[in-house]
Amino acid sequence: MCYAEDVVVGDKVRGELKRGGQIQGNVISLVDSIIEIEYVTGGFLGDTGMKSVLTVSESELLYLDRLQGRRSHVFTGAFIGFLLGFIVGSSQDEGEMLYFGHIVGGFIGVLGGGAIGAALSSEKWISVDLAIGQDRYSKLDLSVFGVFRIAH
Numbered sequence: 001m002c003y004a005e006d007v008v009v010g011d012k013v014r015g016e017l018k019r020g021g022q023i024q025g026n027v028i029s030l031v032d033s034i035i036e037i038e039y040v041t042g043g044f045l046g047d048t049g050m051k052s053v054l055t056v057s058e059s060e061l062l063y064l065d066r067l068q069g070r071r072s073h074v075f076t077g078a079f080i081g082f083l084l085g086f087i088v089g090s091s092q093d094e095g096e097m098l099y100f101g102h103i104v105g106g107f108i109g110v111l112g113g114g115a116i117g118a119a120l121s122s123e124k125w126i127s128v129d130l131a132i133g134q135d136r137y138s139k140l141d142l143s144v145f146g147v148f149r150i151a152h
Contacts, residue, residue, distance in 0.1 A: 007066055007128055013037060014125065015064035023054055033058040058130045065125040073117040081113015082106045 007013065007027060013035075014024035025039030034057050040049040058064075089105015 007035075007064075012067040013064055013128075014067075016062040017056065018060055018062050023056075025054075028053065035064075061130060064128040064130060066128050068124045068126045070121045071124045073120050073122070074114050075117065077117020077120070078110045078114035081109035081111070081116070083109070084113070085109020 007030065009027050009030060011027045012025070013027055014022065016022050023037055023039060025037040027035060028038045029036035034055060036053055036055045038051055038053050041052050085105035085108050086102050087105070088109075089101035089103070091101070
């Protein structure tokens with residue numbers, strides 16, 4: 001979670017309006033609690049679409065998320081590839097060379113799964129604490145090793 005102050009001009013954001021509708025685009029202006037978001041409408045089959053600007057205040061938003069970056073799936077792909085390769089390799093092992101099929105199958109699976117995982121990535125979004133109508137700096141938050149928490 002980040003605070004509204006962490007959102008800067010140029011950030012990619014997404015959110016939902018209280019009056020209905022979702023928005024995703026780039027922040028082009030921030031003044032106090034007023035946010036201007038540039039978004040693209042009508043992009044279809046390679047067409048870039050039309051750029052539009054939406055001006056909203058924090059109080060008009062149900063939520064707002066900020067793009068923190070992209071996340072790679074290399075390790076997940078490699079792990080799944082290893083498991084699949086290990087299983088397929090074990091079915092090819094005829095007992096002459098003990099575990100050879102497991103090792104070769106797992107290795108090939110790691111390479112293939114890692115390559116597929118590297119090609120696939122997803123966006124990592126973090127929630128923005130809008131704290132509308134609250135003074136977030138006046139909160140008292142005492143915690144002891146992250147276990148016992150007293151918040152006021």
